[in-house]
Amino acid sequence: MRTIKGPGLFLAQFIGTDAPFDSWHNITRWAAGCGYAGVQVPTNDPRILDLDQAAASRDWCAQWAGQGSQNGVVVTELSTHLQGQLVAVHPAYDAMFDGFAAPEVRGNPKARQEWAVDQMRKALTASKHLGLTAMVTFSGALAWPYIYPWPQRPAGLVEEAFDELARRWRPLLDHADSCGVDLCFEIHPGEDLHDGDTFEMFLERVDNHPRAKMLYDPSHYVLQQLDYLDHLDIYAERIGMFHVKDAEFNPTGRKGVYGGYQPWLKRAGRFRSPGDGQVDFGAIFSKLAAMDFDGWAVVEWECCLKHPEDGAREGAAFVKNHIIRVTEKAFDDFAAGATDRAANRALLGLDR
Template sequence: MQTIKGPGIFLAQFAGDTPPYNSLESLARWASGLGYVAVQIPTWDRRLFDLELAGTSQDYCDEVRGTLAQHKLQISELSTHLQGQLIATHPAYDALFDNFAPAELRGRPQERREWAQRQLRLAASASRKLQLKAHATFSGALAWHLFYPWPQRPAGLVEEAFAELGKRWLPILNAFDEAGVDVCFEIHPGEDLHDGVTFERFLDATGAHARANILFDPSHLLLQQMDYLAFIDIYHSRIRAFHVKDAEYRPNGRSGVYGGYQPWLSRPGRFRSLGDGSIDFKAIFSSLTQHGYDGWAVVEWECCLKHPEAGAAEGASFVREHLIRVTERAFDDFAGADADSARNRRILGLVA
């Protein structure tokens, strides 16, 4: 066993146009001051990070690491959640996801996808130059609009969707494999990879690719009413990244899991700041530690009630309090004895 690394914080929800949120250096100073020791960097925000340059320049990557090191920070992972979404987008969502791409590519889905593919390859190269082990992203979705089986789906439709999804991701997974970096798909409603079954479908479609792994975020499992602790038991060997995000689910007589198109504040299932929801993080940290997870615990702040600055300030201490310093010996070692085969056979009654 190893102690999970942390606390880290995902910078995407905090980036802005005013200090200290408008540059990597000022955000690093801010995060360090709150007690974080790592940051997860969104690669689509050039106020913080230039992915084109990072994918081709070791000097730039060294500069980024040096800037963070000045504030005693590391990079937990790079994130391409927005670009990953564009690897697979059903035409019904084209207008909504166009904003994830450069303005000149909007309304041009094929060129937009080619751009996203190149972004992921750049992310693989940049992750290698930054000496990272894992990368955070979304899978995109060709079949999400079919999640409820009405009207009845034609035979083979879901299989065709996952075959295509695997085909699109396989060259990218290979690029990350060459870079020595795991691709960690956040299991998330709205993505084709939104639960364990769909992740298994994706593994089948990619030949159980060694770099196809999971970003575990229990909030998205709670809101689907899944057993997030059992999920760890089943998929722990593929969990290579971890978002520490809280949530609550309180169904009522008017709406449930689907939310009735309501805003987050009014939905039965909603994200909360750490400690304000109902997720059992003591059990999660225990399970991940038991199963040998040695990656980062990264706070992702999303809350419809609490101010982000308060959520960020509370998040560092919350994670630190949940980190488990692993034991180097069993608690009952004092009563143990050295191995003795002859004695063991006598105890078992195997010696006349």
């Protein structure tokens, strides 16, 4: 068993134009002041991380990470959610996802996809330079518009989508392996990898690649009505990262999983600050400790009600209170006797 590291904070929801959220120096000091020991860092905002520099220079990485350490936090992992999304985009989403890309490739899906792959490779190399062993991303989606089978999906459509998804990701998984970094796909609605079945479909097509892992976020499973505790038992060997994010699901006679096109506040399924939703984090932390999870408990704050700064501060304390310092001995060791094979055989009646 291992004691989970934490608390960590995913910075994506907090980066902004005003202090203390406007620079690497300021935001790391703020996170440490909230009680965090680590930060998970998005790679798409140069105010926080210069990805080109990080990919090019170990010395630059050491200086950048050192500033965070001086302010009281270590870097837990890098995030490439937005770039990973652009590795595979169905044309229906071209306009909406274009804003994730650099201005010079917008409006050009082929150039955008090549840019995204290059960004992914740079982020993996930067992770290596930083001494990190895991990186989070989205898988992107080619089949998502066909999630509900009406009209009936043509035979082979989903299979072709996943074949292509695997073709695009296999070289990146190989690069991740050369960097010694696990590529952790956040299992998330809107992505082709959105539950256990779809992850397995992908895994089969990349030959069970050892670097293909999951980021485990129970909030997305609550909103899908998937058993998030059983999921841990099934995929224990593939859980590479962990987001502490809460959610609640309160269906009515008017709405359920699909949400009725309502804003977050009026949906049946809503994200909440840690401890304010329905996720059984006590059971989750127990399972992760028992299954030897060697990673960080990272708060990803999203809530339709609470102020983000309150959620961040409370989230740090919430994680601290849930991390289990694992025991080094059994609770009943005091009653143990000395090992004596002859005595054991006698107790079993084997030498009569």
